Amino acid sequence: MSGVRSKGDQAETAADTGGDRRLRADAKRSIDALMQAAREVFASSGVDATVREIAERAGVGMGTLYRHFPQRADLITAVLHSEMDACSDAAATLAAKHPPFEALAAWMQRYADLVGTKRGLAKALNSGDPVFEGLLTRFEERLRPAVRPLFAAAIVAGEIEPDTDADEILCAVSSLCMSAYDAKPEHARRMVALFIDGLRRPVKGSSSH
Amino acid sequence: MSGVRSKGDQAETAADTGGDRRLRADAKRSIDALMQAAREVFASSGVDATVREIAERAGVGMGTLYRHFPQRADLITAVLHSEMDACSDAAATLAAKHPPFEALAAWMQRYADLVGTKRGLAKALNSGDPVFEGLLTRFEERLRPAVRPLFAAAIVAGEIEPDTDADEILCAVSSLCMSAYDAKPEHARRMVALFIDGLRRPVKGSSSH
DNA sequence: ATTATATACGGAGCAATGTTCCGTTTAACA
DNA sequence: TGTTAAACGGAACATTGCTCCGTATATAAT
DSSP states (O other), X not given: OOOOOOSSOSSOOGGGGOSOSSOOHHHHHHHHHHHHXXXXXXXXXXXXOOHHXXXXXXXXOHHHHHHHOSSHHHHHHHHHHHHHHHHHHHHHHHHHHSOHHHHHXXXXXXXXXXXXXXXXXXXXXXXXXXXXXXXXXXXXXXXXXXXXHHHHHHHHTTSBOTTOOXXXXXXXXXXXXXXXXXXXXXHHHHHHHHHXXXXXXXXXXXXXX | OOOOOOSSOSOOOGGGGOSOSSOOHHHHHHHHHHHHHHHHHHHHHOXXXXXXXXXXXXXXXXXXXXXXXXXXXXXXXXXXXXXXXHHHHHHHHHHHHSOHHHHHHHHHHHHHHHHHHHHHHHHHHTTOOGGGXXXXXXXXXXXXXXXXXXXXXXXXXXXXXXXXXXXXXXXHHHHHHHHHTTTOHHHHHHHHHHHHHTTXXXXXXXXOO
């Protein structure tokens, strides 16, 4: 009955500080290794993977793991946050490298992958543990602003219908993956591609077909 | 990694046999004690209660517990089934003892209690464990037929609107309790009472205000 | 009533897992 | 180079679901 665990405690939770708060070099190395290992292990074995497996894969001891992530759940949220950030950042990168529609389509695939992965995690997230509260909300809040420009650009370029609702698409894609990604990632990706392609509008002048 | 656990296995799961399959007297006593204890413990400590706590409260050893309920989950489902049955049976009992509308209202309170309790359990149920699959469906399938007569009687007696949709009401009441019951059972019960009372139609002849 | 035996009981013990403790190592800085 | 606070590793602890097996007993045939 260790019931008395207040929401935030104080124990740092490593990766949330931004990562550069006067960390000793070896500490940073450990944290990076742990998060990478966790990402991989969660992806392959699901969220029920044991802390030992993660520590071993990261090549660190239990003490090190718990020094940076006082609770198992902290590792999970840290990984999620990091993947959310990566996915958000990808929007800008893709927008810079590709034509509007291609950027949008590519980002949607990335989003699909994220949701698919997250779904693997989500099971444990929804387990009622208050540690995870607000994660999903933040999930949406962080991503939504990141995509908007992609849609805007595609609309301005006249490549998709002007009244396309970004939120609606996001929602559709995520629910598309939610159910299907686990069993057949390939299938899910194809569905998403198909779906996104359906948004496309023939650029003026070139009559396809 | 005992991953290979097929759906039904064969291990009896005690209470599902109806309870009278040539059980030795002490066995029946143990099963009853265990289910009662589980009911109480789940109600007070939630579904995360340990098997030890249940065994102790029931006054039996671990071996006995596992003899009748090969898995922890079996105890949970057994308790749920039993409570579903009790709630269903209550419909007929109440119908026999009270005027149509009162019977309906009383049963709804009972249903509210069940859902409230079940919600405490539901958290674990939704944890993805396939052992629990179909429990919720059976939940609805068992209850729905039980209520229908209550509504029918109340309609025939002219005490509620004839076009009242039983399923809709059931659904409304359960969602009413889902969210509120945990924190304030009293509040939930009052809400349900209010809601059900809203169905009432003045009996012909007596103009109430 | 006695006895035989299939059935049930109890609880110590096992294995897995999250978490803590503490002696040892090392990066950082004077 | 020496000092020291920070970080490391991993054995050990606590909890939990579950198993094993020696003991007790309800049941029924004699």
